[in-house]
Amino acid sequence: MSDEAYFSKGIDSKAPVLLLLHGTGGTETDLLPLAKEISPDSSVLSVRGNVLENGMPRFFRRLAEGVFDEEDLLLRTEELHAFLDEAAGQYEFDRGNVVAVGYSNGANIAGSLLFHCEGSLRGAVLHHPMVPRRGVQLPDLSAVPCFIGAGRNDPICTVAETEELIELLESAGAPVTAHWTAQGHQLTYPEVQAAAAWFKQVF
Template identity: 65%
Template sequence: MKAIFEKRDETNPYTLLLLHGTGGNERDLLPIADMIDKGASVLSVRGNVLENGMPRFFKRLREGVFDEEDLIFRTDELKNYLHEAAEEHGFDRDKVIAVGYSNGANIAGSLLYHYNNVLNGAVLLHPMVPRRGIELPDMSGTPVFIGAGKNDPICPPQETEELEASLMEAGAAVEVFWADQGHQLTREEIDNAASWYKKVTKGE
């Protein structure tokens, strides 16, 4: 997989796994990583599926309808890549927090839905429910931040509420921030994600 790895503050044990939205690349979320934790290491991955030339992390049948077979395959591929990258770059595999937007948030959510203890936490920005009708792994204590838009045409409020409920039922500690916006990211949303991050990693 094509990715950028940056080791920053040697005393900071955390690594941010950055996962862009459809049509983005591995540089898109670097400024957001700086806003969340300037000292954390960064592993920013480019999706290796193309849709009309636009990078994504998994295929879809149409907007809002995922290709589940490909989603499962790509989720496993990303999990394995995380293990390989941790060995190659020497970061703590148990201190990885995902930061994903849109399609990137969906693959991060899929990691949580399919594997136990795969992430130390996750910032899901405008995510959808990755899969339905499956038993989720035990997520006891896993902190998850969800950024949502009240007027998001792609991820309507009921989608966010369903995702929140399923994660909490699996034991995750979920915090949802609602912006008076659509599907775009807002500064207020990232500021709230940064506050949540400080709270869960540093107890601030």
């Protein structure tokens, strides 16, 4: 994983640790305001993607817009999973109590953790995610609540793809809450507020 990671210990050691995963071109500081909104007392682990696309950090390679390099996606997913194991030891947090908060490319790697690494996440807030991979058996996600923020006019994460993702997660047993807006791909404050309300209710 990237050498660039940020950890801040929260005042509530029982609250889920928030794993922040930025969008393409972002950094580990981008989503810090979301953590404050979603769970201000939580510990926060925020990482910078270690793949560069024209100088822009991402969490895995893509072949084109919306076309993922599957081999790299799997490799980076395993890498992030291992990084979380390591970070839990280093920063002394409960490895079983990590909730991802990701936007766009960050939501996609969080989705990939859900698909491929059983038990890696206790829950996930996915802002504008896509289907990370097709044709694979998902683990049992019945204890892994997921929030999906989506825009009906998002040209990258289409309504059809978002609905496909919801169906895949629900088929694996995940309790999914979808929050739809009329927006495009951008992350808006009302969507973050909806995620925060969901989080407070679920955790």
